Amino acid sequence: MLLINCPWCGPRDETEYHYGGQAHVPYPGNPADLDDRQWAEYVFYRDNTKGPFAERWMHGTGCRRWFNVLRDTVTNEVLASYRLDEARPEPQQAAAQAGGPR
Amino acid sequence: MAEPTLAGPAVLRRSPLAHLEERLRAATVTGDRGVSLAEWPYITMVSVRAEPGSQAAARIEKALAADLPRVCGETTTAGPHTVLWLGPDEWLVVSQAEHPCLTAELAQALGGDPGSVVDVSANRTTLELSGPAAREVLEKGCALDLHPRAFGPGNAVATQVGPVPVILWQTDEAPSYRLFPRSSFADYLARWLLDAADEYARPEVTGEYARPEVT
Numbered sequence: 001m002l003l004i005n006c007p008w009c010g011p012r013d014e015t016e017y018h019y020g021g022q023a024h025v026p027y028p029g030n031p032a033d034l035d036d037r038q039w040a041e042y043v044f045y046r047d048n049t050k051g052p053f054a055e056r057w058m059h060g061t062g063c064r065r066w067f068n069v070l071r072d073t074v075t076n077e078v079l080a081s082y083r084l085d086e087a088r089p090e091p092q093q094a095a096a097q098a099g100g101p102r
Numbered sequence: 103m104a105e106p107t108l109a110g111p112a113v114l115r116r117s118p119l120a121h122l123e124e125r126l127r128a129a130t131v132t133g134d135r136g137v138s139l140a141e142w143p144y145i146t147m148v149s150v151r152a153e154p155g156s157q158a159a160a161r162i163e164k165a166l167a168a169d170l171p172r173v174c175g176e177t178t179t180a181g182p183h184t185v186l187w188l189g190p191d192e193w194l195v196v197s198q199a200e201h202p203c204l205t206a207e208l209a210q211a212l213g214g215d216p217g218s219v220v221d222v223s224a225n226r227t228t229l230e231l232s233g234p235a236a237r238e239v240l241e242k243g244c245a246l247d248l249h250p251r252a253f254g255p256g257n258a259v260a261t262q263v264g265p266v267p268v269i270l271w272q273t274d275e276a277p278s279y280r281l282f283p284r285s286s287f288a289d290y291l292a293r294w295l296l297d298a299a300d301e302y303a304r305p306e307v308t309g310e311y312a313r314p315e316v317t
Contacts, residue, residue, distance in 0.1 A: 008174055009175075009259070012245070013245045013262075016261065061267045062174075062189075062261065063174065063192070064189060
């Protein structure tokens with residue numbers, strides 16, 4: 001069970017959240033200009049990162065807000081969580097905030 | 103000749119736990135390991151959404167005579183109204199006042215500004231769990247830290263008890279908790295709590311089967 005720190009509500013169990021896939025996938029600037037391949041890449045293609053990975057989560061049972069989590073896909077460790085209006089923290093900085101590997 | 107029906111909706115309505123009233127009362131345990139469970143039906147609840155710190159929020163605070171709490175877990179109380187934090191721009195007003203006038207007052211305070219004021223009294227029902235063993239009962243199914251150092255009277259959070267999403271509000275140090283499950287989950291939650299509280303009606307298990315003491 002992951003313990004995820006909601007930026008609004010604090011640490012809660014994973015079961016209180018919904019997963020929302022990779023974060024920071026920008027909507028195309030000119031959707032009308034995209035061909036099928038580009039649309040497919042926007043809609044379906046995601047990174048398969050080994051290591052720190054930024055992803056979206058939603059605190060469904062609590063404040064019902066979307067936010068981003070930086071999670072290490074190797075150790076499953078939650079490195080940081082941050083609001084949508086905040087920049088993605090660097091992994092080293094995030095690890096220091098989270099108190100390092102547990 | 104048929105008598106005209108004078109009974110309004112308030113007389114004809116049925117609470118989500120009306121069918122369990124007797125069982126809840128019968129499950130009351132007194133003494134050092136006491137715990138009691140009761141439904142408080144038909145409490146007025148109003149969902150309020152507004153931009154925190156805006157003029158609309160200030161007008162709503164004035165209408166309630168209470169501040170809108172800004173931090174998760176906080177509540178503010180003024181007269182019959184208590185305001186529970188649900189999200190950074192979302193609150194639940196729980197009130198003993200008659201709801202048509204409260205909702206209308208708050209809607210008027212919001213005016214045309216972005217936000218909403220909706221009467222959600224029928225959305226949830228209220229279960230009151232109190233007694234010295236109440237915290238132990240909740241701890242069987244709630245992952246939050248409910249120890250007095252972390253959670254006390256006046257704290258309210260949205261979380262899960264067992265598999266049921268609830269708003270959990272501690273009202274005093276007895277301790278007494280009020281749980282707000284959605285109406286359709288109320289039956290399940292009440293039965294879950296009855297089952298969890300069942301052991302306190304019997305002598306405490308001692309010896310090798312006892313739960314290790316946590317200090």
